[in-house]
Amino acid sequence: MISAYSSAQTALKAFGTKINSNANNIANANTNEFKKTRVTNATTETQGVKATVDKVNTPGTSIFEETGAGMERVELSNVDLASELTEMTTNSQFYKANLKTIETVNEMTGELLNIKS
Numbered sequence: 001m002i003s004a005y006s007s008a009q010t011a012l013k014a015f016g017t018k019i020n021s022n023a024n025n026i027a028n029a030n031t032n033e034f035k036k037t038r039v040t041n042a043t044t045e046t047q048g049v050k051a052t053v054d055k056v057n058t059p060g061t062s063i064f065e066e067t068g069a070g071m072e073r074v075e076l077s078n079v080d081l082a083s084e085l086t087e088m089t090t091n092s093q094f095y096k097a098n099l100k101t102i103e104t105v106n107e108m109t110g111e112l113l114n115i116k117s
Contacts, residue, residue, distance in 0.1 A: 004101060005105045006048060007048055008105070010044070010049045011049045012098045012099065012102075013049075014041050014049040014050065016095065017053065018091040019092060021053060022085075022087055022091060025084050028077060033060070033075050033076075034060075034077035034078070035056060035057055035058075037053050037054065038053070039053050039054075040052045040054065060075050060077045061076045062074065062075050
């Protein structure tokens with residue numbers, strides 16, 4: 001039961017990191033030249049999950065914008081709001097699933113202690 005608790009705890013941290021990345025990307029979607037981040041989860045030797053954050057350096061869409069110096073080319077952010085919102089919804093469901101795992105492990109541990117006493 002301890003390994004299930006430990007695995008779920010590391011997954012909570014990893015999916016929390018993914019949700020934070022999605023939130024940051026969404027918040028900066030209208031910031032010129034902003035580069036989004038992506039989080040990749042990988043398993044660890046101790047049956048856990050580790051999140052790695054990487055910046056996605058693909059260029060955003062370029063547009064011409066009127067500035068004080070005349071028309072200039074401006075690069076927009078490379079954030080796709082539709083994919084960010086979809087990923088955020090999925091990541092929040094994975095987060096909830098791992099919370100439920102911890103809750104179940106706690107209930108099982110309590111029942112085990114009740115049986116032993």
